[in-house]
Amino acid sequence: MESLPLFPLGTVLLPGVRFPLRVFEPRYVAMVRHLESTTAREFGVVAIRRGHEVGSHIPELYRIGCAAVLKNVTRAEGHLVIEAACSRRFRIESVDEGGAPYLVASVEWLDLQAEDVAVEATNGARRAFESFSRAVGAHVQGLPQDPGRLTASVLDGLGLPLPERQKVLEAGDATARLRAVTRLCHREEGLAEVLHCRAATVTPSSRLSPN
Template structure:
């Protein structure tokens, strides 16, 4: 993910306590003042794109600058629904970026200067997707879990399996930073093998290991 000063763009930031991968649909419940201000900016914009980045240390809500990971994923707002006391924002994750600097003084919300990942593939060889699926199924066989179908799209496949693995945030972030859809699936396959071996050695059994639809509240 290389970029020069000339390649940098400003991007409003929406820090979260979770990792967002390209291709994923993201529902956000918005009620914090700075995120409401960001949402108002997106409503006025002809290009309603914002950056989602995971928080290394700190909180999603409240004052102060959280400690953020350097790599995040841009998301495009696709819908906005008003409810009493909050907004429900829907977005789709698009491409990865690297934060070069973060500014608190430019707007009521955080704004980052970012560079974009170049030449990312959103497709992957069928055998790699198959291997990732098999790796996840092998883990499920060990722990006695189940999954009700996985998506065909490589980016969504990686995101669904990662969600089902329930790994700590730093390991989820490492998958995002691994690269494009091909590299993310390779990372997922390695993680599935590791988790299956660990579960087997410890005799871990679980009623279910399934991807979940999470609603981020901010």
Template sequence: MTARLPVFPLGTVLFPGLVLPLHIFEERYRALVRHLVGLPEGAPREFGVVAIAAGWEVAPGSGTPTPGGGGVTLHEVGCTAELRQVTELDDGGFDIVTVGRRRFRIADVDDTATPYLTAEVEWLPEPAGTDETADLLAARVIAVFRQYLGLIRPDPEDISEQLPEDPTVLSHLVAATAALTVADRQKLLAIDDTTARLRAELRLLNREAALLRQVRAVPVPLSELASPPSPN
């Protein structure tokens, strides 16, 4: 099943169930928000968030913002953002709050029909349930994720929050909140199977935790590691 969606290229990856606040100041995206707000009652007010793979975003008509095209290259898999809250600003812009809803794969991008990009998308499958393997992996991911949080958050109270037990919800939360690269997050978003996503996250979390432990073992202040060496 396919659909046509407004598309918002961003330098981040959105996952289902995660909150994404945005400050809308460009006129083309102001037009997008006005379009969504003006939809009939009950119509889905959502647009596609797609991470930029390379280049920079260009105004529609001045480039070819498609996967593999010129101007900007978009990743093929994105997630819809459902509009939940809109605050209109005095300058005509908007502050909006959205929530990730469903994943999709881009089939075709149009940069001429509207002031903002639109895309023909194919909806990606979401698991209707989980198996015993996913449940076991979820428990392991929770344990490793807490250890990882303990390395990046010195205050124990910062890691006391309750993590979701649902394997799919957990996999999206970990992917969105761990300090991963856009490329790593994009790979996780593109995985259809919850079990496979949790396995990938275990590998990534163990990798990141090992790197953090190695950095902490270096006998110099972390502040010095974050600064370029002095030429003097």
């Protein structure tokens, strides 16, 4: 087991995604300052199953999250803006709520080696999302080439709720996650055709807007 500082969020992040985040709560400011003093600069991002990002109450968390490496910190009045890159997935085995100002988890790593992504899975996800977009009369802008960012972008473009996004994270390795979003594209396309849904533009994004 390895210890990992936790940053609970009201969203799901996937491996391969870079994201900005505004940090203002004292406990997470303390976490960032601790990370800046370490070599690994790694922390865990995990989605909140029930509860809120802010406040004294400890939220109920999903067990599987994604580690992120702190890349840059910008200081502003009253808060920090951090830039981080998601890397490997983990499973939470236990959470220490009192050893530090922030949550620290004992985690088991799920991605133990570099992943070889199946080309057919990448191409299949791209085709499925393009087909979904045509079904809803949408124009697709900016699908990335990288398999990890492609998965996140397609998931963003589908606009699915958090539990569905969490299932993609939990689906397995990068190839399994691509196949998961491919199935979701087919499902949403079928629903769109039944319900006669139409949209103007679908703009996938692999970045999380600052909150």
